[in-house]
Amino acid sequence: MTRTLTAKGAATRQRIVDAAAQLIRTAGAAGTSLDDVRAATATSKSQLFHYFPDGRADLLLAVAEHEAAQVLAVQRPWLDDLTTRESWRQWRDAVLRHYVELGDRCPLGVLTAELGKSSPETRAVVGELYDTWEAELARGTQAMGVERPLEVARAILVAIQGGVVMLRATGRVSYLETGLDAGLAPLLR
Amino acid sequence: MTRTLTAKGAATRQRIVDAAAQLIRTAGAAGTSLDDVRAATATSKSQLFHYFPDGRADLLLAVAEHEAAQVLAVQRPWLDDLTTRESWRQWRDAVLRHYVELGDRCPLGVLTAELGKSSPETRAVVGELYDTWEAELARGTQAMGVERPLEVARAILVAIQGGVVMLRATGRVSYLETGLDAGLAPLLR
DNA sequence: CCTGATTTGGACCAGGCCGTCCAGCGAGGG
DNA sequence: CCCTCGCTGGACGGCCTGGTCCAAATCAGG
Known part of the structure; x- marks a missing residue:
């Protein structure tokens, strides 16, 4: 289940969670799209789904x-x-x-x-x-x-x-x- | 500003607000679409925008x-x-x-x-x-x-x-x- | 330096959403 | 009776969204 993450990967993942949390605090979960997160972190769509395989639900859980x-x-x-x-x-x-x-x-x-x-x-x-x-x-x-x-x-x-x-x-x-x-x-x- | 409403129209409007409130109570505002409301009230898209000219925001305010x-x-x-x-x-x-x-x-x-x-x-x-x-x-x-x-x-x-x-x-x-x-x-x- | 796994980029798709539009319907007042 | 104005139906468009996919780049470690 747990997938292997290098130090770099873990850092990127953390960066995504931090940024998503920040966005959600101001705009709410409903008002924050994956694209918003992507833009705020200068990442690509594939990275989001790489670190959060279940997509949005997965990211929301990590943020919670x-x-x-x-x-x-x-x-x-x-x-x-x-x-x-x-x-x-x-x-x-x-x-x-x-x-x-x-x-x-x-x-x-x-x-x-x-x-x-x-x-x-x-x-x-x-x-x-x-x-x-x-x-x-x-x-x-x-x-x-x-x-x-x-x-x-x-x-x-x-x-x-x-x-x-x-x-x-x-x-x-x-x-x-x-x-x-x-x-x-x-x-x- | 105030638009003329017949008794029938007022009733329909009320029916929409009631149903929308009910839906939003269970699914949340973010989880309730205009189409959901439309389906629950057996109305048409044009009715929603007839009674709530500003669309969704207008309806949410009425529900509030x-x-x-x-x-x-x-x-x-x-x-x-x-x-x-x-x-x-x-x-x-x-x-x-x-x-x-x-x-x-x-x-x-x-x-x-x-x-x-x-x-x-x-x-x-x-x-x-x-x-x-x-x-x-x-x-x-x-x-x-x-x-x-x-x-x-x-x-x-x-x-x-x-x-x-x-x-x-x-x-x-x-x-x-x-x-x-x-x-x-x-x-x- | 070679090799395999991890990380990254971004095009692409299907579906859902809000809102617009126009054309019929029906009621009620003159 | 008819004519106006509100009411209703539903097709349509454009946009945004979450999610998939494949290929390139980068990195770790032998």
Whole structure:
């Protein structure tokens, strides 16, 4: 199944995924064609199908995995050590800063809004992202000794998701801020 | 600007909007073509462009307005009288029941996830929906005499949005339930 | 340097899509 | 009764899209 890739090939493949992710963040998955990707990466049609044999679906899946990893990566290192109020506050600020900066061109929004529904495989990727993310948050809420730590962690995740997707749909930041703070209230009170 | 429509014409137009909304709920806006709509309504191409002169964009806007109205309609009459714990609870149950029933074929999810980004006009529709919805909720939180009623109302809205969109992306209901309850906690505590 | 596999270029195709166009149909008002 | 104006049918064109295919270039390694 796994095909042999030289270093050069792997680099090209990575370049394609990066560019595709970038395009999809701004124009959406539906608004991004293979030709757009081809033009943005200065590659040829055959290369796309060489590195992604199943074509578009394959590329979208790779982008979904890339973006899912990205979502968790930008929360490091804060996500690893949510044991004090101060560390939670720093994490909150980092998350908020990140999404305000990105605006409506946001990997998480794309994942939740578009890629999740595009195929069973991408749906699984999104599900896994939620699971690991929630587990990390739950470790933090448990460490804080709050009541119903699992529910609190999940509610925080839902608030971020809602805020991000509303940011995407309206361009307004306040939803994310208010939702996130409400979700964190049990921890900081 | 406003074109004359006979009763028959208005009915046909409505039939097209209804069917298009239905299709888009299940297949998404990107996955629904004008031909699909045509087939589902047993109409002809010329009718689509007769009732929606700007074509696809025009139809999507009409669908967005239709769905936005729908989102508020299913919350009636509970939404009008959120003055007691009991009425909030009934509203909560109605909302939850509705979205669990719809699963991932949900007007709100489509609006937030896809239609919001499709054009400035639809984006405005979504923004207005959020505004009026939030205002209704805020009337309720104020009536309940809770602290920071505006923030609480907004957080509830964000939680619903997040829960619905995660339901859409994963098929899991628990996010909506947990998020909604967390948002309502300040009111029911 | 030779050889086989990997990487690349780009022409090509079939199908689907949006939108245009024109010609009939039907209803309702004068 | 008829005549106008809205309603309907469906063929058609041009464009873009995902996907196939083959041949040339490049590279790795013996």
